[in-house]
Amino acid sequence: MAELARNNAPQKSLRGNSFLLWIEAWKSFKKNKLAVVGLFIVIVFIFLALSAPYITPEGINDQKLADRLLPPSSEHWLGTDDFGRDILSRVIHGARISLWVGFVSVIGSIVVGCFLGILAGYYGRWVDTIISRFFDIMLAFPSILLAIAIVSVLGPSLRNALIAIAIINVPNFGRLIRSKVLSIKQEEYVTAAKAIGMRDRRILFFHILPNSMAPIIVQGTLAIATAIIEAAALGFLGLGAEPPAPEWGKMLADSKNYLVQAPWTMFFPGIAIMLTVLGFNLMGDGLRDALDPRMKN
Amino acid sequence: MTKTLLEVEKMKKYFPINGGILGRKIGEVKAVDDVSFSVFEGETFGLVGESGCGKSTTGRTLLRLHEPTDGKVKFNNQELTNLSLSELRTVRRDVQMIFQDPFASLNPRQTVEKILEEPLIVHKIGTPKERKQMVIEMLETVGLSSYHAKRYPHQFSGGQRQRIGIARALMTKPKLIIADEPVSALDVSIQSQILNLLDDLQKAFSLTYIFIAHDLGVVRHICDRVAVMYLGKIVELSNSEKLYKKPLHPYTEALLSSVPIPDPTYEREHIELSGEMPSPSNPPKGCSFHTRCPHSMDICKTVQPEFEEIEQDHYVACHLYNKNEQL
Numbered sequence: 001m002a003e004l005a006r007n008n009a010p011q012k013s014l015r016g017n018s019f020l021l022w023i024e025a026w027k028s029f030k031k032n033k034l035a036v037v038g039l040f041i042v043i044v045f046i047f048l049a050l051s052a053p054y055i056t057p058e059g060i061n062d063q064k065l066a067d068r069l070l071p072p073s074s075e076h077w078l079g080t081d082d083f084g085r086d087i088l089s090r091v092i093h094g095a096r097i098s099l100w101v102g103f104v105s106v107i108g109s110i111v112v113g114c115f116l117g118i119l120a121g122y123y124g125r126w127v128d129t130i131i132s133r134f135f136d137i138m139l140a141f142p143s144i145l146l147a148i149a150i151v152s153v154l155g156p157s158l159r160n161a162l163i164a165i166a167i168i169n170v171p172n173f174g175r176l177i178r179s180k181v182l183s184i185k186q187e188e189y190v191t192a193a194k195a196i197g198m199r200d201r202r203i204l205f206f207h208i209l210p211n212s213m214a215p216i217i218v219q220g221t222l223a224i225a226t227a228i229i230e231a232a233a234l235g236f237l238g239l240g241a242e243p244p245a246p247e248w249g250k251m252l253a254d255s256k257n258y259l260v261q262a263p264w265t266m267f268f269p270g271i272a273i274m275l276t277v278l279g280f281n282l283m284g285d286g287l288r289d290a291l292d293p294r295m296k297n
Numbered sequence: 298m299t300k301t302l303l304e305v306e307k308m309k310k311y312f313p314i315n316g317g318i319l320g321r322k323i324g325e326v327k328a329v330d331d332v333s334f335s336v337f338e339g340e341t342f343g344l345v346g347e348s349g350c351g352k353s354t355t356g357r358t359l360l361r362l363h364e365p366t367d368g369k370v371k372f373n374n375q376e377l378t379n380l381s382l383s384e385l386r387t388v389r390r391d392v393q394m395i396f397q398d399p400f401a402s403l404n405p406r407q408t409v410e411k412i413l414e415e416p417l418i419v420h421k422i423g424t425p426k427e428r429k430q431m432v433i434e435m436l437e438t439v440g441l442s443s444y445h446a447k448r449y450p451h452q453f454s455g456g457q458r459q460r461i462g463i464a465r466a467l468m469t470k471p472k473l474i475i476a477d478e479p480v481s482a483l484d485v486s487i488q489s490q491i492l493n494l495l496d497d498l499q500k501a502f503s504l505t506y507i508f509i510a511h512d513l514g515v516v517r518h519i520c521d522r523v524a525v526m527y528l529g530k531i532v533e534l535s536n537s538e539k540l541y542k543k544p545l546h547p548y549t550e551a552l553l554s555s556v557p558i559p560d561p562t563y564e565r566e567h568i569e570l571s572g573e574m575p576s577p578s579n580p581p582k583g584c585s586f587h588t589r590c591p592h593s594m595d596i597c598k599t600v601q602p603e604f605e606e607i608e609q610d611h612y613v614a615c616h617l618y619n620k621n622e623q624l
Contacts, residue, residue, distance in 0.1 A: 007426060110459060188397075189403055191362060192462075193404075196416045196465070206415075210406045211404070211405070244535050272435065
C-alpha cells in the first residue's frame, strides 16, 4: 500500500530530481520538532569543535594556579578547575575529541560491520555461521567491559580507546546489515540482476547495499551517541585520553575530588556530554521516523 | 523445419525440506519433476497451470536462477547445465526474463536510465554515450518517453513499470525471453496493452518467448504452443489451437471449462475439480492427477502415465489415451 500511496504524490515537482528520496526524507524529518532540536544541538557542537582554537578565550593548558577553582564569573564564564584552567575553553576543545571519537569509531564500525554482515547475509551457510557466532560471542560481553579489556591489551590512549569503541560496535552493525541483506536478497530486483548476468560484487554494491543504507544511517547516528558516552567512560576510568587532553570524561574524573567545593568543575563537562548525546539521540530518532518505511505504515 | 532454440530434457528441481534438531534434510518438495520440452525459434511457448504447480520454478530453473537438481537444458545447442558461472553470465545476454511483479522487480533506488543501462554495462556493450542513446531509443520502443529516463520506478504506474521491465529485458537484444506472468499483476485494460506490446516486440526483434501464465484466455491470445503443468509435471503439450478445441487430458479439460466466455447465453458443461492440489512434497503414486480426476481408473493409482505423442504435435500423459496399455 505504501507503494500505491507514494504513486499519488504530486509528480510535477519531483521530476528529474536525483536526490528525490532524500528530499522526501528531509520533509518528514522537518516535521519532527524534537529531531530538529537534536540536529540543532549537533550542529552547534560540530561548529564549536571545528572553530575551537579561534573562539576559546584561553588555551587548554593555560595554568594559573592563583586562579584555581574560581566559580563562574564574567572573566571565566564556566569557572576554572584545580589548575586554574578555563573550563569553557576546555569544554569547547573537548567537543573536538568527543566528536572525533564518535564519528571515526562509528565509521570504522560501519565499514567493518557492513563488510562482515554482507558476507554473512549474502553467502549464508558456513560463512554466515562463523561470522554470526563471532558476533554472538562479542555481544555476550557487556560492551564497556569488552572495551576496557581491549584498551588494557592495547594500552591506554585516546587512539586505542577509539579502536576499542569501534570494535565493540561492529557486531551491532554487522547484525543489522546481515538481516537487511537477508531480506533484500529475496527481492525480485536482485533476482532480476542475476538474470541480467551481473556479478555478485555488482549486485552487492549497486543493489543490496544502497537499499540497506537507511537503517545504517539511523543506527549510526544513535551509535555516535553511545560512542561518545563510552569514550567519556573510558576517559573517566583513565583508559582513554591522557592528560592534559581536555576529554570530557577525563575532566569529570579529575574534578570529582572537588565536587563539594567547586561543583562547576564537574557540572559543565557533564552537561556537555549530556547535550551531545541527547542531540544525537533525538536526531537519530527523527531519522528513523523519516527513513524507515516500516514506521510510515 | 523451424530451428529448436531451447531444449529441456528431464529437468528436475527438488527443494530440500530441512527439519529436526540437526537441521538435516527430512524431505523434498518436487517443484519440477521430470519436465521435457523444446522451444522453437520465433514461437511463443506457453506454460500454464494453477498456482504452485511449478511453472515459475521451471522458468527460473531454465535460467539457472535455481540450480536444477537433474536434467539438461540446451540453448542454441549449448548446454547450460554444465557451464561455469562466468560462462553462464555471457549466455544471459541472449536469455532474459520479464518478471511478474513490476513493483518488486525494479530497484527503487535507481533511475530508469540506470536500470536500463545496467545490462549494457554488465555485458560491456557500447560507450557511455552510445548507451544513453540506446536507453532513450528503447524507452520509445516500449511506449515511454525520453524524459522518463531520469525518474524513479515509484513515479510510474504498474503498466508503465512493466514496460520498463520489458525494456530492461530487451536492452541486450536477447533471443529468448522468459516472461513470468508478465500481465497477471496488471489491470485487465493494461494487460491487453502489454500483450500487444509483447506481440509487436516479438515481430520487431524476432524474439522467442516462453510465456508463463495461469490465465488461459491470455495464453490463447498470445501463444503458439502450450504446455499444461500439474504438480511439477507437464501433462499435455500441443499447439494452442488444438489444445483449446480438443483438450485430451482431463485436467486441461477442467482448466478450459473454467475460462469465462463472454456470451451469457452460451451453455456448457462445467467440470468442477474437487479437492485441493496434493502437496508436492508428497505427490500421489501413479498419475499425480488421479486424486482429483473424474475418469480415474485403477491403473492410474499405481502406474505413472508416459508422456506420449498421441496425435501429431500433441503430447499427453494420461492412461485414457495410452494405446499400448488400454485393455
